[in-house]
Every structure is written in C-alpha cells, then in structure tokens.
Amino acid sequence: MDVQRVGTCFMLISILFVTHGDVEFVSANTISNVALGKNASQTDTAGGGNPALAVDGDPSTCSLSASASADWTLNLGDYYIIGEVSETRSESQWVSSVVKATSETAGWSSTRIKGPNDNSVWMAEKMHFVEVEFNYQVWPTQFDFYFDSGAGSVKAITCPHNGVWVTIWSNLPDNITDAIQKVSHVVMSSCYSNFYRVEFALSHHFLWVDAISLRGHSNGQSFQGWVSHVYGESSQREGYESSYIIGLNDSLVWQPQSPLNLSYVEVMFDNKVHVTRVDIYETSGAGSEQAIKCNVGGNWISLWSTTPVSSSNDAQIFSPKLTASCFSNHIMVEFQLIQHDVKVDAIRLHADKSPISIQLGMTQELYQAQEIMNRSSLATWRPADKGPYRYIRIQGSQQQEALQLCNLQIKGYLPSRKPLFQPVKFITMSIPRIGTVSNIQSVIACATICTSQTAPPCVTAQFDPEKHSCAMFGGFEHRKDNDDRNETMVLQFAALLFQN
Structure with missing residues (x-):
C-alpha cells in the first residue's frame, strides 16, 4: 500500500x-426497522418482561419494568439515520370478570357481560317496588297513590297468582314531578287478592310515597281500604321506612335507598391501562347510561356523566366521548332506567398507555434529540434531525405505572461511510x-x-x-x-x- x-x-x-x-449521507440501503433484535437494557425488570421483548418483532410480548422511574435503553450497535420511531399501542379488551351488579333477572345474570358481544346479556331490574297487603281480598278496580314526591312514577301493579306476579296495570311513566299529589290508576280485575306489588320507574326525582288506597268489590260489595301491612320493598332509607305507607296519608313517607332509579354494574378487565374509551353493547335500554366511572386506589373517578332524557329498545353500541382518563382495570357503568329495561351484552375497554419520553443520541451520556410521545395518537414520532444516532433511551413521562414497551420500531438506515x-x-x-x-x-x-x-x-x-x-x-x-x-x-x- x-x-x-x-x-x-x-x-x-x-x-x-x-x-x-x-x-450528506447517501444510502442505497432500504429503510428498515433497525431496532429489531438489537441490544436492549433497562434499569429494573418485572414479571419476566425483559427489555429485549420490546424489540423482538412480536407485538404480543412486552418489556416491563418493576418501577415507574425505570429507563429502557437500546444500543443499535452502529450509527443510523433515524426517520421514524413508533410503538404499538395497547389493544382493546373485553370484560374478564363481573364484580357486582345492583340487580339481575333470573336467567339474565350479570356474568353474561364477560367476553365479546354474543347475545348473552345481563338484564337489570329497572324499578323500585313495594309489596303491600290490605285487610280484605277483592277484585281491584282502582289504586290511589299519595305522593310527596315522584308523582307519575308508577310503572306497574301486579298481584300473585300461582306463585307468579301477574300484571293488572302497567304504563310507561310520564310527567313525573316532585309535587304532593294523588294519582289514581284504574286496573283490570284479573286477580282476587289483598296482596299487591307496585313498581316505580323514576326519572330525575325523589320517590316519597305516603299512602296507597285500594278500591274494589267482593260479593257484590264495593270496598275501599288503606294498606294494612308491608311485606317487602326494593330498598328503604333510614327514617323513611316502607312501613310508613300503612294507613292513610299522614305525611310519613317511604323513600327507597336510591333517590333515582339507578342500576349499575362493576366489571374488571385483565390489564390496567389508561382508559380512553368504553364501548357498551346493548340489546335494549339504549340511551339509559348516566355515568361511567373507574376505580383508582378505592376511589371512584368520573370519566363521563349526563342526565338521560329518554331510552329505547334499540340495540346499539354506546361509546361516549370521555371527559377524563384514569389508569385502572375496574370500571363501573351506571344506568338511569326510564322507560325500558336495560340489557347489556358486553363492555369493551379501549386504552392507551401513558406518554413516554424518547431520546436519541450518539453517546449514552448526551442525547441530541428528544420528544414526549403521546400514545393516544398513532404513537409515531419523526425527528426533525435525522441523526445519525446509536442510542435510544425511553423514560416514562409523569408515569403512574411501570414502563411497558410492546413493539418498538425504529425505521432508519446506515449512512455511507x-x-x-x-x-x-x-x-x-x-x-x-x-x-x-x-x-x-x-x-x-x-x-x-x-x-x-x-x-x-x-x-x-x-x-x-x-x-x-x-x-x-x-x-x-x-x-x-x-x-x-x-x-x-x-x-x-x-x-x-x-x-x-
């Protein structure tokens, strides 16, 4: 030489x-994922989520740190021109278990919400009820209800027959008010009884029932009487017991535990995530949702709420725009039941992981480019300065959870030497x-x-x-x-x- x-x-x-x-770097090389299989490290690891799983090309495997303050670092092994950094967002997930529900109808249990929509649905009871007894058996012709609040909320009147509740009057509640009022309902005399259940469907008002009067006939004799005994109720507030319905209207009233006819279901998902959307698959009761909440450290945080004004029997997927987010896998959906039963087929959770800080540098001590990447978007960053770079460091940005990376891709190429x-x-x-x-x-x-x-x-x-x-x-x-x-x-x- x-x-x-x-x-x-x-x-x-x-x-x-x-x-x-x-x-000027000129390259004939095709742009590719230069991170694939490269040497990765992180400051701590949890659950077998070793750092290499972030760049193994498999979106189903993820690196996972033990602490929220962890750093994840990648050594590309050479100096590359970097055009794009992207990371796969977390996928949506279906309910994995049901914690509890306010009520459920036989054969329509709340556990049917688990998994994807499959026409196996949970049906919530939508009414408050009270079971009352009068002194004499009659063929009923009219019920008079004395309200201090919730007038117009009666949905159905039933009586027992061969162990089954038979409806003798029903209607869609309308014009419910807080007024002190007597409301009368003429019934079809389809049963001979002194024992009845009254169902109430509330909308935006308290229910205070003072007394119930029954009119009917027996053996050719007309009859009118007040409640003599209360056998049961959906719930009652302390100091407003259902027993106050007994006798004539005397300003002592029964009030259910919940002032509104609110049903709810609590569900769990497999993974904690930053919640961005909740899809509720309904086959009936569309429009009855009142609130969506998530549980963080035992506290319920409201993600969305409204005042329902109507509902329908139409099937729908309800996906409201959330007004807040949280990091959780425990969700509650509240339903304000107005005119229709609610039947929920499935609940699907959409989520994104927290923002991350991405830093690109030629050395492990000095990083020339940095970006806070919000993963609620497409989770893609194209640095203005393409480099070259060799090291990539990722940190959580105001993390509330451990750092997790599932499919980090770094698109680039080697410049000509x-x-x-x-x-x-x-x-x-x-x-x-x-x-x-x-x-x-x-x-x-x-x-x-x-x-x-x-x-x-x-x-x-x-x-x-x-x-x-x-x-x-x-x-x-x-x-x-x-x-x-x-x-x-x-x-x-x-x-x-x-x-x-």
Whole structure:
C-alpha cells in the first residue's frame, strides 16, 4: 500500500469537508426497522418482561419494568439515520370478570357481560317496588297513590297468582314531578287478592310515597281500604321506612335507598391501562347510561356523566366521548332506567398507555434529540434531525405505572461511510477499544485503517506517535485530558461531541 498517496488523498478530503460544511449521507440501503433484535437494557425488570421483548418483532410480548422511574435503553450497535420511531399501542379488551351488579333477572345474570358481544346479556331490574297487603281480598278496580314526591312514577301493579306476579296495570311513566299529589290508576280485575306489588320507574326525582288506597268489590260489595301491612320493598332509607305507607296519608313517607332509579354494574378487565374509551353493547335500554366511572386506589373517578332524557329498545353500541382518563382495570357503568329495561351484552375497554419520553443520541451520556410521545395518537414520532444516532433511551413521562414497551420500531438506515474525519487533540477515550494496530507511522494512516474496519465498525481512531500504534473505537464516549498527547480522528458528524 502506498501510505503517502492514501494520506494525501485523505488530507485533501478532510480539508474540503471542513471548509464546505456538513456531510450528506447517501444510502442505497432500504429503510428498515433497525431496532429489531438489537441490544436492549433497562434499569429494573418485572414479571419476566425483559427489555429485549420490546424489540423482538412480536407485538404480543412486552418489556416491563418493576418501577415507574425505570429507563429502557437500546444500543443499535452502529450509527443510523433515524426517520421514524413508533410503538404499538395497547389493544382493546373485553370484560374478564363481573364484580357486582345492583340487580339481575333470573336467567339474565350479570356474568353474561364477560367476553365479546354474543347475545348473552345481563338484564337489570329497572324499578323500585313495594309489596303491600290490605285487610280484605277483592277484585281491584282502582289504586290511589299519595305522593310527596315522584308523582307519575308508577310503572306497574301486579298481584300473585300461582306463585307468579301477574300484571293488572302497567304504563310507561310520564310527567313525573316532585309535587304532593294523588294519582289514581284504574286496573283490570284479573286477580282476587289483598296482596299487591307496585313498581316505580323514576326519572330525575325523589320517590316519597305516603299512602296507597285500594278500591274494589267482593260479593257484590264495593270496598275501599288503606294498606294494612308491608311485606317487602326494593330498598328503604333510614327514617323513611316502607312501613310508613300503612294507613292513610299522614305525611310519613317511604323513600327507597336510591333517590333515582339507578342500576349499575362493576366489571374488571385483565390489564390496567389508561382508559380512553368504553364501548357498551346493548340489546335494549339504549340511551339509559348516566355515568361511567373507574376505580383508582378505592376511589371512584368520573370519566363521563349526563342526565338521560329518554331510552329505547334499540340495540346499539354506546361509546361516549370521555371527559377524563384514569389508569385502572375496574370500571363501573351506571344506568338511569326510564322507560325500558336495560340489557347489556358486553363492555369493551379501549386504552392507551401513558406518554413516554424518547431520546436519541450518539453517546449514552448526551442525547441530541428528544420528544414526549403521546400514545393516544398513532404513537409515531419523526425527528426533525435525522441523526445519525446509536442510542435510544425511553423514560416514562409523569408515569403512574411501570414502563411497558410492546413493539418498538425504529425505521432508519446506515449512512455511507466516507472518510470524512476531523482531528481532535488532548482527549482520552473512555470506552474499550475494539482493536489496536501497530507500526502505524501517521494519524492519516490510522484514520484510513479505521475507515476500512467494518466488523465491528470503527468510528474513532487514536494515533499514539510515541508507540506508533493506532487504537480503534466503536463509539465517541471520551473525556478531556490535557496530558493525553495522542491525536484523535473522529467522524465529522460527531465533532460537536468533542467541543467541550
């Protein structure tokens, strides 16, 4: 090899480069996911979620840290032009278990909400009720209800027959008010009894029932009487017991435990996530949702609420725009039942993970590009400065949970290696050398050898004039050292790292 000729050519290129500015990287390589299978590490690990699972190409496997303050770092092994960083968001999930429901109808249990929509539904009872007894059995003809509030809320009147409740009057509640009022309902005399159940469907009003009067006939005799005994009720508030219905209207009233006819169901999902959407698959009761909440540390946080004004028997998927988010897998849906039964087939949770901080750098100590990536979007970042970069560090941004990465992709390519170096003096390389070549007579020859070293690639060469040796390094980590008289050649794009 003609060392003098090579050195002359190299010196000319170097001078031209420094004079005319930045290097242009031209590559014939196809842009690809340069992170795939590369060396990853993180400060702590939990549940077998080792850092390599973030870049193994399988979206179903994830890295997972044990703490919220963890860092995840990737070493690409070389310096790449980076065009795009993306990360797979968490998938939606179906209910995995049902914690409890306010009520359920036989054969329509709340556990039917589990899994995807399959026409196996939960049906909530939508009424408050009270069971009352009168002194005499009659063929009923009219009921008079004395309300202090909730007038107009009666939905149905039933009586027992062969162990089954038979409806003798029903209607869709309408014009419910808080007025003190007597409301009368004429019934069809389909049963001979002194025992009845009255069902109430409330909308936006308290229910206060003072007394109930029954009109009817028996053995050709007309009859009117007040309630003589109360056998049961859906619920009652302390100081407003159902027993107050007994006798005539005397301003002592029964009030159910819930002032509104509110049904709810609590469900669990497999994984805690940042909730962004809840889909409720209904086959009946559409429009009856009043609130969606999530449980965080035992406290219920409202994600969405409204005042239902109507409902229908139409099947629908209800997906309101949430007004808040939370990190949880415990969700409650409340239904304000007005005109129709609610039948819920399935509940699906959509979620995104918390924002992450992505940092790109040529060394592990200095990161030249940074972005807070909000993963509620497409979770893609295209850095304005394409690099080159070798290290990627990811941290949580105001994390509430451990750091989890499922399918990190870094799209980029290797730039062409031109022998464009810049000399730097009085530094000490602080990383292990990848090799040393002896009998080197000049810094130019040392730089040339570094250029030809590709496996592993050499990016920094340090010439020792006393030992006539050339040390090669695969990175730029260094420190200033005025006692080090070695001459160091670095690629021009990394020269800014040495300007300290």
